[in-house]
Amino acid sequence: MVNILHRVGIKSSLGDVYKALATREGLAGWWTTNTQGEGSVGGVMQFRFSAGGAEIGGFTMKVTALEPGKNVRWQVIDGPEDWVGTTVNWELKREGDYTIVLFKHQGWKAETESMHHCSTKWAIFLMSLKSLVETGKGEPNPDDVKIDKWN
Amino acid sequence: MVNILHRVGIKSSLGDVYKALATREGLAGWWTTNTQGEGSVGGVMQFRFSAGGAEIGGFTMKVTALEPGKNVRWQVIDGPEDWVGTTVNWELKREGDYTIVLFKHQGWKAETESMHHCSTKWAIFLMSLKSLVETGKGEPNPDDVKIDKWN
Numbered sequence: 001m002v003n004i005l006h007r008v009g010i011k012s013s014l015g016d017v018y019k020a021l022a023t024r025e026g027l028a029g030w031w032t033t034n035t036q037g038e039g040s041v042g043g044v045m046q047f048r049f050s051a052g053g054a055e056i057g058g059f060t061m062k063v064t065a066l067e068p069g070k071n072v073r074w075q076v077i078d079g080p081e082d083w084v085g086t087t088v089n090w091e092l093k094r095e096g097d098y099t100i101v102l103f104k105h106q107g108w109k110a111e112t113e114s115m116h117h118c119s120t121k122w123a124i125f126l127m128s129l130k131s132l133v134e135t136g137k138g139e140p141n142p143d144d145v146k147i148d149k150w151n
Numbered sequence: 152m153v154n155i156l157h158r159v160g161i162k163s164s165l166g167d168v169y170k171a172l173a174t175r176e177g178l179a180g181w182w183t184t185n186t187q188g189e190g191s192v193g194g195v196m197q198f199r200f201s202a203g204g205a206e207i208g209g210f211t212m213k214v215t216a217l218e219p220g221k222n223v224r225w226q227v228i229d230g231p232e233d234w235v236g237t238t239v240n241w242e243l244k245r246e247g248d249y250t251i252v253l254f255k256h257q258g259w260k261a262e263t264e265s266m267h268h269c270s271t272k273w274a275i276f277l278m279s280l281k282s283l284v285e286t287g288k289g290e291p292n293p294d295d296v297k298i299d300k301w302n
C-alpha cells in the first residue's frame with residue numbers, strides 16, 4: 001500500500017478550515033463546484049468534475065469521521081478503479097498563526113502514473129483550499145489549475 | 152520506505168525540459184536561484200534556500216544519472232537528516248503535445264510531517280518548472296510560493 005501525503009498551513013481558525021472540509025458549500029468552494037450530497041457521518045457525497053463543458057467523471061465518498069476542528073475522513077466508494085477502497089484523511093491542528101492541514105490519501109495498491117498525477121493535483125487543490133479560507137476565493141473545478149492533459 | 156510521487160505535463164520539447172533539470176542555469180530558474188556546482192554525472196550540486204534575506208539551509212546532491220531527454224537522477228548527500236540517502240528521479244517522455252515529467256523522491260524512512268510538507272512543496276516547484284519551460288519565467292526560491300511557516 002502506498003499513500004499520498006501533503007501539508008499546508010492556513011492563516012485562519014480551525015473552525016473555518018473545518019467548515020471548508022466538512023460542508024457541501026465549503027467543498028464546492030475549493031475542490032469542485034459540482035459537489036452534492038449529505039455531509040454527515042455515514043452520508044455520501046458526490047464530487048463531479050468537468051472539462052471543456054463536459055463531465056469527465058468524479059468520486060463518491062462516504063463520510064466516515066467528523067470531529068469538529070480536528071478531523072474529517074472519507075472512504076472512496078465509487079470512481080476510478082484505483083481510487084475505490086482508498087481513504088482520505090484530513091487532520092487539523094494549530095501551530096502559531098496557522099491551522100495546519102495534514103492530508104493523507106491512503107491505500108493505493110500501486111505507484112501508478114495516475115497516482116503520480118493525483119498526488120500533484122491534490123497539492124494544487126490544497127492550495128485552492130488555502131486560498132478559499134484565507135481570501136474567500138478558491139479555484140475549484142472547472143476553474144482549477146491544470147497540470148497536464150489529464151487536467 | 153515511502154516515496155513522494157508527482158507528474159506534470161509541460162507543453163515543450165524533451166530537450167527544453169531536460170535542460171531545465173540537467174543544467175545549473177535551468178535549475179536556478181525554477182528551484183532556487185542559489186544553485187552551485189557541477190552538473191555532470193558524479194558531480195555535486197548545492198541547492199541553498201533563503202527566507203527573509205537569511206539562508207535557511209538546503210540540499211547537496213550527487214548527480215548519479217543523466218540521459219539526455221530521458222532521465223536525471225540525484226542522490227542526496229547532505230541536508231536535513233531525513234533527506235540524506237534519499238534519491239530523486241526525473242523521468243521524461245512524450246505524450247501528444249506534452250513532455251511528461253514523472254518525479255520520484257524515494258527512500259524516505261517514515262511518513263513524517265516534514266515529508267508531508269516536502270511532498271506539497273515539490274508539487275509547487277514542479278509547477279514552477281512547468282512555468283519556466285512554458286513561459287520563460289519560473290518561481291524559484293526566494294520568490295517561491297509559500298505553503299506554510301516552513302516555507
